[in-house]
Structures are given as C-alpha cells and as structure tokens.
Amino acid sequence: EEEEEEEGCFVVTKMANTTTTTTTTNPDEVETTKHPTAVMVHVVFKCSAIVVYLTCNWFSNDFVIIFVLLTLLLTIDFWWTKNVSGRLLVGLRYWNEVDESTGESKWQFESRDAEGMRLVDATEKRIFWWTIYGAPLVWVLFLTTSLTKLNFNYALVCLMAVGMLMTNTLGYMKCSKDQREQISGLAQRGVLSFITRGYL
Secondary structure, three states, X not given: OOOEEEEOOEEEEEOOOOOOOEOOOOOOOOOEOOOHHHHHHHHHHHHHHHHHHHHHHHHOOOHHHHHHHHHHHHHHHHHHHHHHHHXXXXXXXXXXXXXXXXXXXXXXXXXXXXXXXXXXXXXXXHHHHHHHHHHHHHHHHHHHHHHHOOOHHHHHHHHHHHHHHHHHHHHHHHHHHHHHHHHHHHHHHHHXXXXXXXXX
C-alpha cells in the first residue's frame, strides 16, 4: 500500500516495505536486506561501459559499432539503476511525469518509511552512492581528455554518458533529500503529539 502526497511540482509516495530480509539470532541486531546479485549487476553495468570505452580501439576501429555498443551499455545501466538497484539497495525510486493538463514536469519520488529504511544494508548503500557519484566523475574526465585531443566523436559519447548518469544522480539526490524530510517531519509530529497529550 502506498501513500501519495503532492506539493508544487513534486509528488511524494511511500514505498511498501516488501523486501525479503535475512533474520538474525541476536535480538540486538537489526535485520538487513542482502541483494548480492543486484549489487553485482549494478557495479558490472557501471564498469562495463568504462572498460569498453578504454579498450574499444583494441578490437575495432569502426566508431559506429563502438557508439552503438556504448549507447546500449549506458542505456541498460541507466534503466537498471533507476528502476532496480535504487529500489533494492537504498529503498528509493524516482520518475518524472508531465501533467497533460498543464504541461508541467513533475518529479515523483517513492521511498520506504523509517522502519523500512532500517532494513537497508549499510554496505550496499555505500556501494550504491559511491558509484552514483563516482561514475559521472569518471566520464567527465573522459570528456575532458577527448576534448583536449579534439576527438569530438568520443566526446559525444562522453556527453551522452554524463547526461544519463547525472540524471540518475540528481534524481536520487532529490529523492533521498525528500525521504529524510519526511522522516524528520514524522518525528517532529510525533514529539509534538506526545507533548500535547502530556498537557491535556
């Protein structure tokens, strides 16, 4: 079950906590989710495009083939990060919709509640955010190198990569910020309700 709240150009939804958890025998330990396959695929997709970019000229001098292959890898990585790994590894998801009546673009966010976020594994979370921030920096470096060498074909590939990666980075930054604000707001309302009941 999801709750939705609309404010301005942002639409916020709460993600149901339907992730499989691993149980622990120690009552002091918090149950955490483990998604080794999702982590591996997330990292492999991020690295595969970089490896192909660095080694493509070893296997082919046909830029069209290289461009198509890199576009395919970057698109798959974009889709996986946006729709799968973000939801599984950090409990966040975002998308963008256009209001047909007004033509206004709206960011929509989905996240677990405070209890659900406790199920997020710390290691998986670190890996996700390191790659989210690190991958665009790598491609910006490639872009700078291509422009320095006046290699505009590969600069085009780098621009495409930076655009896709930065879209995911900005989307998850906004989603994470909104999720923290939701939890903070719930905590404040809880404290206020407790104080109010104390005086009644």
